Amino acid sequence: xxxxxxxxxxxxxxxxxxxxxxxxxxxxxxxxxxxxxxxxx
Amino acid sequence: xxxxxxxxxxxxxxxxxxxxxxxxxxxxxxxxxxxxxxxxxxxxxxxxxxxxxxxxxxxxxxxxxxxxxxxxxxxxxxxxxxxxxxxxxxxxxxxxxxxxxxxxxxxxxxxxxxxxxxxxxxxxxxxxxxxxxxxxxxxxxxxxxxxxxxxxxxxxxxxxxxxxxxxxxxxxxxxxxxxxxxxxxxxxxxxxxxxxxxxxxxxxxxxxxxxxxxxxxxxxxxxxx
Numbered sequence: 001x002x003x004x005x006x007x008x009x010x011x012x013x014x015x016x017x018x019x020x021x022x023x024x025x026x027x028x029x030x031x032x033x034x035x036x037x038x039x040x041x
Numbered sequence: 042x043x044x045x046x047x048x049x050x051x052x053x054x055x056x057x058x059x060x061x062x063x064x065x066x067x068x069x070x071x072x073x074x075x076x077x078x079x080x081x082x083x084x085x086x087x088x089x090x091x092x093x094x095x096x097x098x099x100x101x102x103x104x105x106x107x108x109x110x111x112x113x114x115x116x117x118x119x120x121x122x123x124x125x126x127x128x129x130x131x132x133x134x135x136x137x138x139x140x141x142x143x144x145x146x147x148x149x150x151x152x153x154x155x156x157x158x159x160x161x162x163x164x165x166x167x168x169x170x171x172x173x174x175x176x177x178x179x180x181x182x183x184x185x186x187x188x189x190x191x192x193x194x195x196x197x198x199x200x201x202x203x204x205x206x207x208x209x210x211x212x213x214x215x216x217x218x219x220x221x222x223x224x225x226x227x228x229x230x231x232x233x234x235x236x237x238x239x240x241x242x243x244x245x246x247x248x249x250x251x252x253x254x255x256x257x258x259x260x261x262x263x264x265x266x
Contacts, residue, residue: 003058007112008112009108009112010105010108010112011057013101013104014054014072014105017101018051020094020101022047024094024098025047
């Protein structure tokens with residue numbers, strides 16, 4: 001499918017956005033404990 | 042809720058890449074939901090280790106929304122809706138939603154000017170301001186009114202914006218409902234009027250989204266070749 005350039009930019013950004021949002025919501029729950037563990041280790 | 046939205050996001054993103062008009066509209070609405078959520082997180086959450094992730098999400102979602110909305114072909118999306126699309130029903134819902142948001146937030150803001158009393162949400166949160174007032178009154182309410190106006194006039198951008206606001210209202214209603222449920226489980230008090238408003242917003246937003254998008258084809262090209 002040939003999308004216009006600006007739509008391609010938005011489509012290209014989306015996987016990164018979804019990955020970041022996964023980190024900030026679900027996976028992000030584990031980040032503080034990982035961070036603390038890394039600091040004390 | 043965000044994890045559920047991400048699952049839906051992957052599906053509609055893939056379908057939007059294939060050119061589905063319905064998926065393109067839902068994808069933009071989900072980006073709107075993420076932009077709203079993480080703009081709030083970046084500006085209003087207590088500083089924590091995810092701060093830079095919030096900033097990255099604020100930046101990338103706004104960029105994707107600007108690129109997406111300026112790159113889509115609104116007339117092609119308009120043409121993907123059938124003649125029985127419930128324009129009046131959706132427009133009425135959008136106007137009622139805008140009115141309810143105005144009543145909820147002005148009900149908290151106006152007493153500051155008449156009685157010098159801070160909005161209860163600010164007193165409860167202990168923050169300088171409430172980002173929800175800014176985004177709802179400054180972005181969501183004007184978008185809801187504008188999309189209702191254009192939808193009633195059968196303008197192509199009315200369909201794009203209405204789809205955007207519908208997805209945003211359904212996801213935000215569900216998110217606020219789940220936040221209220223978690224707060225209650227944690228032993229915190231919940232405002233009954235606000236909780237009822239979120240239940241109504243989630244139920245009506247989801248129903249209206251299914252009704253509206255049920256009249257949009259999934260196979261037509263979203264943009265010219």
